Amino acid sequence: MKVKAAVVNGVNTNYSFESLNLAELQHDEVRVRIVATGICHSDDALRLGHAGFGFPAVLGHEGAGIVEQVGSSVNHIAKGDHVVLAYAYCSHCNHCLEGIPAACTDWLSLNWGSLRKDGSAFFTKDDGTAVSNFFHQSSFSTYTNVKVSNVIKVEKDLDLRILGPLGCGLMTGVGTIVNGLQAKPGSSIVILGTGAVGLAAMMAAKIAGCSTIIAVDIHDSRLALSKELGATHTINSKNTDVLERVREITNQVGVNYSIDTTGISDVMKLSLDVLAIRGVAAPIAVTNHDLVLNTLNDLVISSKKMIGVLMGATIPQLTIPKMIEFYKNGDFPFDKLIQFYPFEEINQASADSLSGKTIKPVLILDPNYSV
Structure with missing residues (x-):
């Protein structure tokens, strides 16, 4: 046809x-x-x-x-x-x-x-x-x-x-929180990039019970929406040192989890730097940029992890109905x-x-x- x-x-x-x-x-x-x-x-x-x-x-x-x-x-x-x-x-x-x-x-x-x-x-x-x-x-x-x-x-x-x-985008954000990072109630997270994937992850972090949810972007309008949808803190990386501000928010500890949705090399590296000891980072952008690490300093000494999470590690036939349920309940607008x-x-x-x-x-x- x-x-x-x-x-x-x-x-x-x-x-x-x-x-x-x-x-x-x-x-x-x-x-x-x-x-x-x-x-x-x-x-x-x-x-x-x-x-x-x-x-x-x-x-x-x-x-x-x-x-x-x-x-x-x-x-x-x-x-x-x-x-x-x-x-x-x-x-x-x-x-x-x-x-x-x-x-x-x-x-x-x-x-x-x-x-x-x-x-x-x-x-x-x-x-x-x-x-x-x-x-x-x-x-x-x-x-x-x-x-x-x-x-x-x-x-x-x-x-x-x-x-x-x-x-795709929304399911990836939600699944990365729930299945990839398995975020725990009371935990802290930085979300780098507040496009559709980042905002979906942010709403899922709120549903999962994360107590500190830090949204990072260069667009004030997106950061305002992030605040409306559940971010406890927002950072405009154009005019603020993100690492310094995250450490300030977390009393110099760092966060338990981070998600990068930008695919920019420096930002992917930042997703590791903002982590606390034993923190976990998930870089999930489609990107042609590389990331250079010193495995000893960036991972081993602080027992940090960087994990790959494809499509939020979801079963779409289960995850999509669940997201629709969250939407109906007003938790996932x-x-x-x-x-x-x-x-x-x-x-x-x-x-x-x-x-x-x-x-x-x-x-x-x-x-x-x-x-």
Whole structure:
């Protein structure tokens, strides 16, 4: 079938709208009509060449929509179901069976592989050119085919226009707190960068009972929102020495946990420096920047840890319903981060995200949708 998609044809090029051919549905896939999708920093990181990827490509991996068709082996999702889309996983490797699908043995081939496992393309141009897929989802398209493991069914009275970001950025922030750092009540944390991921982590830290939550950013407007959403302290790193201020706040002890969402080398190093003895840092940005450490001074002497946490180490089918529950209870008001854009304004939405003007841009692909 023909779909309208925002295509990236090369590194550091804008999105361009094209009519593509969507492949036939395979037995274990679900076809979804995309209602809305978030733009995640990872989309622009790939587009700008910060992480290797094959172009042309349809990016997008924070989709929400309505099921149009299911493959022959799909038995728990049906046409008309409302769904949020997250990452794909195999469901049968040791890590998946242990309940850690973000560590799936096939994670890279499923989510970063561009083509299906059998080598076929998800999308093609009329001249036969294969167009790469992202996250087995490619939600910057009016319709897309996804794996069953991508799909999280949600209640039909929920607004699909706000739910897409739960599938990546927000889930990553929440999961890093809950699963990665396993933050304890009464603990302290520094969150470096208060975009969507950082603010989601901050709200999760509040839910987890952290008593000292320090938000660091260069935008006063974001720091004000951080205060509103649960930060106990805010630091503008443009005009304040972050390490000195954190030590002042913590009586020279440092914090138990830190999260870096910026991917900037100096800031990633700072995420270690602000830690207390036995503190744990989680750098979770998609970045092309390196980090240089002296393992003795930066880790060993103070028994510090730096851990990798992919996608918040979540099980999306469990985590997303839990985030929706937090939202309903008023504990996770993630809708305050969202600004809507028509699909046709994807390049403006991307620019506003990169400049910091918009925390979480959401593209509306179906303007006729209503709850």
